[in-house]
Amino acid sequence: MADSILVDTAERLFGAIITPQVLAAAEHGDFPQAAWDALAEAGLHLGLLPESAGGFGVAPDEALAILRIAGRHALPLPLAETMLAGWLLSSAGLPVPDGPLTIAPGTGLVLSRDGAKWHIAGTARGIAWGRDAAALVVLADVEGCSHVALLSGGYTIEERLNIAREPRNTLVIDAVPDAVAPSPHSALDLRAAGAATRALMIAGSLERITAMTTQYALDRSQFGRPIGRFQAVQHSVATLASQTAAALAAAGIAAESILPTLRLPAIAAAKARGAEAAGIGAALAHQIHGAIGFTYEHTLHFHTKRLHAWRDEYGGEAEWNAYLGRHLAAAGADALWPTLTAI
Amino acid sequence: MSALTFPPPPASDTAEALRADVRAFLAAELADVPATKRMESWSGFDPEFSRKLGARGWIGMTFPTQYGGHGCSNLERYVVIEELLAAGAPVVGHWISDRQSGPSILRFGTEAQKRFFIPKIVAGECFFCIGMSEPNSGSDLASVRTRATKVDGGWLINGTKLWTSQAHQAHYMILFCRSSGTPDDRQNGTSQFLVDMKSTKGMAIRPVHAMTGEHHFNEIHFQDAFIPDDALLGDEGQGWHQVTSELAYERSGPERFLSSFILLVETLRVLGPAPPERAAIAIGRLGAHLVTLRRLSRSVAGMLEAGENPATQASLVKDLGALLEQEIPDIARAIIAIDPPTEATERFAEVLAYTTLHAPSFSLRGGTREILRGIIARGLGLR
Numbered sequence: 001m002a003d004s005i006l007v008d009t010a011e012r013l014f015g016a017i018i019t020p021q022v023l024a025a026a027e028h029g030d031f032p033q034a035a036w037d038a039l040a041e042a043g044l045h046l047g048l049l050p051e052s053a054g055g056f057g058v059a060p061d062e063a064l065a066i067l068r069i070a071g072r073h074a075l076p077l078p079l080a081e082t083m084l085a086g087w088l089l090s091s092a093g094l095p096v097p098d099g100p101l102t103i104a105p106g107t108g109l110v111l112s113r114d115g116a117k118w119h120i121a122g123t124a125r126g127i128a129w130g131r132d133a134a135a136l137v138v139l140a141d142v143e144g145c146s147h148v149a150l151l152s153g154g155y156t157i158e159e160r161l162n163i164a165r166e167p168r169n170t171l172v173i174d175a176v177p178d179a180v181a182p183s184p185h186s187a188l189d190l191r192a193a194g195a196a197t198r199a200l201m202i203a204g205s206l207e208r209i210t211a212m213t214t215q216y217a218l219d220r221s222q223f224g225r226p227i228g229r230f231q232a233v234q235h236s237v238a239t240l241a242s243q244t245a246a247a248l249a250a251a252g253i254a255a256e257s258i259l260p261t262l263r264l265p266a267i268a269a270a271k272a273r274g275a276e277a278a279g280i281g282a283a284l285a286h287q288i289h290g291a292i293g294f295t296y297e298h299t300l301h302f303h304t305k306r307l308h309a310w311r312d313e314y315g316g317e318a319e320w321n322a323y324l325g326r327h328l329a330a331a332g333a334d335a336l337w338p339t340l341t342a343i
Numbered sequence: 344m345s346a347l348t349f350p351p352p353p354a355s356d357t358a359e360a361l362r363a364d365v366r367a368f369l370a371a372e373l374a375d376v377p378a379t380k381r382m383e384s385w386s387g388f389d390p391e392f393s394r395k396l397g398a399r400g401w402i403g404m405t406f407p408t409q410y411g412g413h414g415c416s417n418l419e420r421y422v423v424i425e426e427l428l429a430a431g432a433p434v435v436g437h438w439i440s441d442r443q444s445g446p447s448i449l450r451f452g453t454e455a456q457k458r459f460f461i462p463k464i465v466a467g468e469c470f471f472c473i474g475m476s477e478p479n480s481g482s483d484l485a486s487v488r489t490r491a492t493k494v495d496g497g498w499l500i501n502g503t504k505l506w507t508s509q510a511h512q513a514h515y516m517i518l519f520c521r522s523s524g525t526p527d528d529r530q531n532g533t534s535q536f537l538v539d540m541k542s543t544k545g546m547a548i549r550p551v552h553a554m555t556g557e558h559h560f561n562e563i564h565f566q567d568a569f570i571p572d573d574a575l576l577g578d579e580g581q582g583w584h585q586v587t588s589e590l591a592y593e594r595s596g597p598e599r600f601l602s603s604f605i606l607l608v609e610t611l612r613v614l615g616p617a618p619p620e621r622a623a624i625a626i627g628r629l630g631a632h633l634v635t636l637r638r639l640s641r642s643v644a645g646m647l648e649a650g651e652n653p654a655t656q657a658s659l660v661k662d663l664g665a666l667l668e669q670e671i672p673d674i675a676r677a678i679i680a681i682d683p684p685t686e687a688t689e690r691f692a693e694v695l696a697y698t699t700l701h702a703p704s705f706s707l708r709g710g711t712r713e714i715l716r717g718i719i720a721r722g723l724g725l726r
């Protein structure tokens with residue numbers, strides 16, 4: 001990904017506002033409103049929208065690249081979900097409300113119509129920042145057709161956290177949606193688009209822990225010299241860097257695969273490879289940081305916990321590898337290479 | 344540029360248009376070649392095939408037209424070589440000439456050397472081998488002892504080169520040796536020479552059989568072997584600089600992650616269109632690794648095309664690539680049982696055996712895993 005103005009802006013902004021204090025406070029339930037306001041004022045969440053819906057005409061891969069920057073800074077905000085919600089709403093021709101947004105797949109929910117009147121009820125689980133989002137965008141089937149429903153209320157929120165202590169709430173919904181429209185996207189599409197966002201965030205996080213770990217290996221001395229002078233340590237850092245490179249390639253693929261067309265096999269490859277790199281990378285970073293990296297006081301955990309969370313969210317390695325494997329097998333042995341180069 | 348700079352691979356419509364041509368050519372040429380031949384990957388030798396590729400304009404593609412080259416971009420060359428490798432085409436004859444020796448001659452050679460060698464290379468009729476390693480100089484290449492001593496009208500070569508792939512079938516070698524000073528001078532005082540493998544006197548080529556029994560590499564003994572003045576490539580004493588400037592080309596190409604590809608194809612063939620979940624996961628994982636490696640490798644090709652020197656990134660591609668190539672036989676064996684043998688798994692088992700026995704070399708040749716990781720660590724600032 002070329003470093004666009006958007007990426008530079010995101011890097012500067014997140015670098016300035018996402019401090020260890022903000023990250024710790026977020027873990028204790030404080031939504032970083034000031035950070036959101038700064039992000040929203042810069043319009044960073046609008047990049048995927050068409051200009052008619054408030055976007056500003058950047059290429060989709062550039063717009064998505066800011067999620068890699070969000071990953072670098074462990075951004076404790078629903079930036080990915082707000083972008084996905086906007087993508088769902090605008091592709092269904094619905095207006096996109098202001099504020100942080102989140103999404104829910106239709107699992108556990110029933111969207112129904114009685115004449116002109118819509119109703120939605122059920123329990124949605126694992127909703128990212130459900131607690132803090134101004135509105136919820138649901139993708140649900142109605143009589144076999146995919147629909148988008150926008151809800152600004154009508155649900156109660158149960159506190160749930162992911163492994164990084166980010167809100168992943170259970171929402172008990174009984175509501176009349178603000179708006180409903182047919183969607184061109186399936187539940188699998190939404191899961192894939194979510195997976196693409198995580199592939200980008202993982203790559204950014206791995207970039208960050210590679211930089212932190214390299215610096216630590218230069219700064220920490222044992223046996224009279226920096227630990228980075230020991231070959232065993234050098235090779236571990238090199239392995240971490242290699243995994244980061246693979247994750248960066250995966251992120252590049254992910255960024256090109258939501259728009260203009262959603263490319264599921266490409267996203268499957270990107271999410272599965274990124275997730276694998278996340279696991280290996282987090283382990284190596286901890287090994288090289290020693291005991292200090294195991295403390296709450298050190299900031300490494302803000303990143304490695306997110307790597308573990310993002311590995312699984314919107315489908316982990318097993319799910320997406322299986323998807324890609326079935327895709328390759330269906331194409332057949334003699335079409336393996338053309339199928340791979342088409343990804 | 345940092346060690347982790349990997350710009351998106353540049354899009355090239357010309358390169359993509361070429362892909363269809365190459366695929367059609369290979370489909371016709373290799374129609375009757377079984378997987379048990381294709382599995383040799385870039386170790387397969389077929390001079391007739393090399394000549395045909397030359398005739399199609401697919402060797403020396405990036406070389407300037409004034410020497411018979413085709414003036415194409417690295418990206419076009421990349422498409423051709425990845426298609427050749429994925430199809431298991433027998434390319435080893437001209438591989439080194441196309442990848443390394445030709446570019447070195449173009450970069451460091453005299454006008455006369457360029458006029459002499461490049462047209463032959465482009466035609467697929469001039470094969471090179473690489474004379475770098477010695478019995479006591481493997482990873483530590485700067486310690487080479489083979490020596491060129493200046494005499495009237497040329498140089499006398501004395502010493503032993505080892506592991507020289509294809510020396511017995513090559514027309515020329517690019518020899519890396521000491522031309523002044525002592526092994527203690529390390530990188531200083533080394534040079535490169537273009538050695539005629541067919542008519543140099545005082546040179547003996549002895550086969551060294553690989554553990555599979557194949558004759559692939561050789562030991563070469565030089566005893567007062569005379570080579571003329573015009574065999575010197577580049578400047579005397581600049582050998583190390585010249586050798587290392589080619590490493591990004593040598594280490595980042597698709598041959599660094601496709602060596603086991605034919606085994607993956609045969610694995611898929613045995614599994615059929617609807618494999619069990621466990622096998623689908625394993626196949627998908629290998630596919631995801633291939634797709635991401637290909638992107639990294641094409642990104643390096645783009646940087647090379649832009650005139651940069653992504654040496655650290657190239658090492659990184661080769662390290663990841665060798666891990667994948669070595670995992671493929673292990674995973675193939677885990678998802679397909681070859682005992683008891685069946686008709687359906689017979690060919691697969693043969694390809695599995697071949698690939699298993701070649702796998703150790705993937706993280707040795709072209710720079711060992713440990714050496715590559717050292718280079719990556721240096722690129723990160725740790726050394």
Ligand SMILES: Cc1cc2nc3c(=O)[nH]c(=O)nc-3n(C[C@H](O)[C@H](O)[C@H](O)COP(=O)(O)OP(=O)(O)OC[C@H]3O[C@@H](n4cnc5c(N)ncnc54)[C@H](O)[C@@H]3O)c2cc1C
Nearest residue numbers: 473474475476481482506507508704707708709711713714
């Ligand atoms: C199939 C094949 C084809 C080849 N073709 C050619 C060819 O055409 N021309 C040519 O010149 N050479 C060729 N080689 C040789 C190849 O370049 C060498 O094998 C390689 O450079 C390693 O040298 P070595 O085998 O002597 O191992 P060594 O250098 O002795 O290494 C042995 C082990 O020690 C490790 N080691 C060495 N130094 C260090 C260090 N500083 N830190 C950590 N670990 C270290 C290595 O990584 C390796 O694991 C070929 C090799 C193979 C396997």
